[in-house]
Amino acid sequence: MLVGNHLSASKGYEAMGKMALKLNANTFAFFTRNPRGGKAKEINQADVDRYLALAKEHQFGKLVAHAPYTMNLCAAKEDIRAFSKEMIADDLKRMEYTPGNYYNFHPGSHVGQGAEAGIELIADALNDVLTKDQNTIVLLETMAGKGTEVGRNFEELREILDRVKLKEKMGVCFDTCHVWDGGYDIVNHFDEVLSEFDRVIGLDRLYAVHFNDSMNECGAHKDRHEKIGDGKIGLEAMKRIATHPALSGRPFILETPNDDAGYAREIAWIREWTE
Template sequence: MYIGNHLSSAKGYEAMGKQAVRLGGETFAFFTRNPRGGKAKEIKPEDVEKFLEIAKEQHFGKIVAHAPYTMNACAAKEDIRELAHTMFTDDLKRMEYTPGNYYNFHPGSHVGQGTETGITLIAELLNQVLHPEQTTTVLLETMAGKGSEVGRNFEELQAIIERVDLKEKIGVCLDTCHVWDAGYDIVEHLDEVLKEFDRIIGLERLKAIHLNDSMNPLGSHKDRHARLGEGQIGPEALQRIVCHEKLQGLPFILETPNDDEGYAAEIAMVKSWREGLK
C-alpha cells in the first residue's frame, strides 16, 4: 500500500510532489479545481514534467484526483447536470497530463427524484464522458448515505457500473468513514464486508482507499471524519484495514481534519502499522 493525504493543487504539480515527500507520503490526492467548483488552474507542461521526475524518483503509487463537491451528475436541474458534464469532460482531459492515474468523484444526490433515477442519470453522464483512449480510471466513491446521496451501499454502486458501457474505465474508492457511517461494520466484521464487496462489485474494481476515522457510531449516515484513532472506528480496526492482505498495493489517502504536522504524524503511524507485514 501507498500512503498519502489531500494536498492543495494551487501551486502546481511539482509543489504537490515536494510537499508529499516532506510529509513522508508515497502518493497524494488533490482537487482538480476549487472543491466548491469554478475554473481549473492552467496546467503547465514543464511543471508536470518536474512532478513526474519526483514521482519516479520517489516510487510514488498512483495519485488520486478528486472532482469538486459541487459536481452533481444526477441533479434534478438540467443546468447543474450540464455543469457536471462540462467539469467532468475538462477534468478527464487534464488528467491525461499525468496518465494512468485515478479520478475520484462522489456519485451525486438525486434531490428527491429517487435512487433509480439518480443511478440512471449518473450512468448516462459516464457514458457521455468516458472514451476508449483515456488512461485514467474513474472511481465511484462509497458514500455515507446522508440526505439523497447515491452510493450509500455496494448495490447502488454496482447498479451504476452495470449501466456503463466502458466498464474497464470504472473503479471504486472505499472511504472507511463513509462505509462505517453507511452501516458496514469494518471494526468487527472487516472480512465479511470485503467479501460482500467482492460478491456485489468485485475486489478487482477496488482501486483506492480513503483512510479516515469517524466521529459517529455505526450506521449514523452523517459523514463526519475524525483523525486516525480518535473516532468510533479506532486505531486497531484501522490498522487491520491497512494491513489486510486483500488491500495491499492500493493508494491509501488521508482525509482527516489535520494540518501538515498532523498529516506527517498520521503518515508515520500508518507506515509503522505497515511494518508489521514485513
C-alpha cells in the same frame, strides 16, 4: 505501502510532490479545481514534467484526484447536470497530463428523484464522457448515505457500474468513514464487509482507499471524518484495515481533519504497521 493525503493543487504538481515527500508520503490526492467549484487552474507543462521526474525518482504510486463537491451528475436541475458533465469531461482531459492515475468523485445526490433515477443519470453522463483512449480510471466513492446521496451501499454502486459501457475505465474508492457511517461494521466484521463488497462489486474493482476515522456511530449516515484513532472506528480497527492483505497495493489517502504534523504522524503510523 502507498500512503498520502489531500494536498492543495494551487501551487502546481511539483509543489504537491515535494510536500508529499516532506510528509514521507509516496502518493497524494488533490482537487482538480476548487472543491466548491469554479474554473480550473491552467496546467503548466513544465511544472508537470518536473513532477513526473520527481515521481519517477521517488517511486510514487497512483495519484487519486478528486472532483469538486459541487459536481452532481444526477441533479434534479438539467443545467446543473449539464455543467457537471462539462466539468468531468474537462477534468478527464486534464488528467491526461499525468496519465495512468485515478479520478475519484462522489456519485451525486438525486434530490428527490429517487435512487434509480439518479443511477441512470450518472451512468448516462459517464457513457457520454468516458473515452476508449483515456488513461485515467474513474472511481465511484462509497458514500455515507446522508440526504439523497447515491452510492449509500454497494448495490447502488454496482448498478452504476453495470450501466457504464466502458467498464474497464471504472472502479471504486472505498472510504472507511463513509462505509462505517453507511452501516457497514468494519470494526467487528471487516472480513465480512470485504466479502460483501467482493460479492456485490468485486475486489478487483476496488482501486483506492480513503482512510478516515469517523466522529459517528456505525450507521449514522452523517459523514464526519475524524483523526485516526480519535473516532468511533478506533486505532486498532484502522490498523487491521491498513494491514489487510486484500487491500495491499492500493493507495491509502488520508482525509482526516489535520495539519501537516498530524498527517505526518498518521503516515508514519501506517508505514510502521505495514512495513
